[in-house]
Amino acid sequence: MFQSFSETSSPDQGPPRLEALRAEMAQDGLDGFIIPRADAHQGEYVAERDSRLAWLTGFTGSAGFCVALADSAGVFIDSRYRVQVRAQVADVFTPVHWPEVTLEDWITRNAGARAVIGFDPWLHTVSQIRDLETRVGDVVLRRTENLVDRIWADQPPAPATPAFAQPVELTGETHEAKITRLAETLGAASCAVLTLPDSICWLLNIRGDDVPRTPFVHGFALLHAGGRVTFFVNPAKLAELGDHLGPQVRIEPVEAFLQALGAVTGPVQIDPASCPVIVADTLRAAGTPMIEAQDPCALPKACKTPAELEGARAAHLRDGAAMARFLCWLDQQPAGSLTEIDVVTRLEAERAATNALRDISFDTISGAGPNGAIVHYRVTDKTNRRVDAGLLLVDSGGQYLDGTTDITRTIAIGTVGQEERRAFTLVLKGMIAISRLRWPKGLAGRDMDALARVALWDNGLDYGHGTGHGVGSYLSVHEGPQRLARTGTVPFMPGMILSNEPGFYKEGAFGIRIENLIIVEEAPALPGQTVPEMYRFETLTHAPIDTRLIDTGLLTEAERDWLNTYHAGVLARISPLVESEVSTWLARACAPI
Template sequence: MFQSFHETSNPEQGPPRLAALREAMAAEGLDGFIVPRADAHQGEYVAARDERLSWLTGFTGSAGFCVALREKAGVFIDGRYRVQVRAQVAECFTPVSWPETSLGDWIAEHVDEGGVVGFDPWLHTVGQLRDLEKASAGVTLRRTENLVDRIWDDQPEPPSAPAFVQPVELTGEAHNAKIARLAESLGEASCAVITLPDSLCWLLNIRGDDVPRTPFMHGFALLHADGTVSLFADPAKLTGLGDHLGERVHTAPVDAFLQTLSKQKGPVQIDPASCPVIVADTLIAAGVEIVEASDPCALPKACKTAAELDGARAAQLRDGAAIARFLCWLDAQPAGSLTEIGVVKRLEAERSATNALRDISFDTISGAGPNGAIVHYRVTDRTNRTVEPGLLLVDSGGQYVDGTTDITRTVVIGEAGEEERRAFTLVLKGMIAISRLRWPKGLAGRDMDALARVALWEHGMDYAHGTGHGVGSYLSVHEGPQRLARVGTVPFEPGMILSNEPGFYKEGAFGIRIENLIVVQEAEPLPEQTVAEMLSFETLTWAPIDTRLVDVALLTEKERDWLNSYHAQVREKIGPLVDGEVSEWLSKACAPI
């Protein structure tokens, strides 16, 4: 098993750890200390050593932070985690809805003017600090060593797993060509700082095992305008790369990173959205000019090559066949005979049976009944529910060497009630709206997100997360800069892979989410078209959607036609990959409605 089910959150440990942190704060003369869920590389997923937020508070979500003050401690969480956080933290921590309440505004309200709040400059970005300083102008923000590290006696060691090569046959472009191409885009900068692990791995065509579920190698890099790269990483991680890096890449230990930065002669480019504060501090102290721009790897990485798209399609078909086998098995199990953990184990076994699975792309979300309403629910031995009649939400994915998958299906166990069928159909209408969309080139996710919500809004319903996120190529299942969300400002371009996953969650009752992966493509021109360039989505995910939950009367003719066409393609693409009872089940599950 890739996934474990042990309880990683213990609210009882929160109070003594918070007390120890407050003692450390007092010793430093601080009124507060900020603990983000972040590491020095600002990736979404962190190594065990960097799970400071979880260790302190018990909250295990993938985004958030805590501000510990002398008398109050706020845990900031977004809409995905507002149910989860209440079950994971002790009463000494106060959940704070974020971004509705900004960190700066909360500090300004709860810290007296002239107060001092400490932070680790490795774990906060230049942009975050800038916003925080504006909002909390009467409070001093002081750079300090990490106080959680000081009190965490059994803190794990940093990861040091060997990196490995991602073949050019799968990337579609040699790393030397990427380096040369991106070096030409630096403009006046002599080099660009790269801290994001997915950017580093993409640029050098390498992968690693430094964080769970995501094939990252941690390190830092300088992309120089002369077409070379300085790579700073633990030498033990590079032993398996052989001569892959070549003459363009010069390696050094991580400890040399800041020292090398201070010796740069020309302007240095940083991305304020991902660059740690300490990098900017080092450059400023050395008198090195700073140029701010987006990570030079972000957009090229998001626009997949033909080889990466071919790999994604192959991975999705392989994954779709595993999902079909799983759903066939699930459909044959009597209500009450399974648990959420049993569901996870069977799904992982089906993916493993492909003999191509490298890892799951995140811990499978298997939420029965009310647990389905916890958006990023992780089943444990303690929370494990029996799968009774009602709805079961399963959100899962695989890491294959040729692609990363992410799919959610909500299925009915037994008979569905009218409320559940209506909500499911409204969610489905939103998912179909995105799937069918054509739009003028230049629009971003914020221009489209509402289309997935219109049917829900008409019934006074909504969901507290974005409609979709970017997806990497055997990299992170959550990849920027593209987002199908209200905050998505980067225009969509051909080759970008995104998820399409509207949902609805009734706390204490059930959750619904339907998710396919889609890729941006150039749209076929229409005879009457007056817009110069239009884009559309190609569907990548092929697995049945539970039509037992569809209220056909709520669908328009075009929506019904889309669903029937989609299922016909599922039969065509997945049918040859399965046989026997799975083939028979697939034909029934994909029957027209």
């Protein structure tokens, strides 16, 4: 079992830990200290050693930060976590609705003029601190060692799990070819600093287990214009790689990273959105010019090779069969006979039975009734709820060598009310709108996100998260730079994989989300088409959508046609992969409406 159900939050420990932190702040002459969720690699998942925000506050969400002052402490969370945070933090911490309340406004309002706020330069990016420094007025931001590490007596060691090679048959390109190709894009830079683990793992065709749910190897790298890489990493992690990395990759201990930066000659390219402040500080101290540009791996990694796309399709067929078995089993269980943990356990077992599952791609969200309204709900032994009549939201995914999956289905358990059916149908209309979309080359997520919300907006409803995120190829289930969201500015390009997941959440009652993964592809020309190039989406996910929850009177003919065609495809692809009992159930679940 990959997922555990232990309670990882300790609200009762928050007050004494905050007091200990404040003592360190006073000793260092600080009026405040910023504690981010992020580690030095800015990953969504962090190793236990780097879980400073959770250790201090009790909040375990995947995004957020805390600012501790002498007489107050704000925990900044976005709309996904506003229910969760209230259950996880003690009353010495005040939840702050971010980004509606900005960090700079909160600091200037609560810290006072000329306050000195400390931060760890390893854990904040160049852009974050530069923006903050321009907006906090007389407040002074001071680089300091990490004060949480000082008081965390039993802090776990840094991870040192063995790395392994990702076969070229699955990547579609050797790491030597990637290094040579990307080195040619550096222009005037002598090298580019790589700090994101997915970029480094993608570039070197390696994977690892340094953090849960994402097959990352932690380290830093320099991509040199001459077509080689210096990889700063714990050498013990590479013991099982053999000669995979080859002569183009030089290995140095991670402790040598800053010293090597200080010795670089010529301009150095950094990505201010992900590069730690300490990197820029080190280069500046050495007098080395910096060129700011996007991580050179970001776009090439996002645009999957034909081999990666074939792997994704295979992984989704395998995952679709596991989902069909799970949904068939779930449909046979009477209302009230299961708990949320029972649901998670069974679904993971179905994926594990494929004998191809390497990990789940995130902790499965199994939210019954009001727990479904907690967007990133994680069931524990303490919160485990019985699955009674109503809605059950299940958001899950698998990590397979050939692909990463992510699927959400909202399922009717017993009798469901008209309010829930209406809301489900409005969400479905938004998901179908994105699935059917054709658009001219050059558009980004911000140009499309509204289409998923129109039906909800027409009824005075909405959801507080983006409509979709990028997905990696046996890497992170949340991958940039593309996003199907108001904040998505990167134009969609063929080969990009995204999620399509509108939702609706009624706090204290129920939650709805429907999610498929989709691939950007070139659209065939239409008769009389005048737009030179148009794109569309190929749907990767193959699992029935619960038609018992649909108010068919709210669907247009085109929407019904799309759903019926989708279900016909699910039946044709998945039925041959499952047992007769599941195939019979699948035929009913995919019947036309």
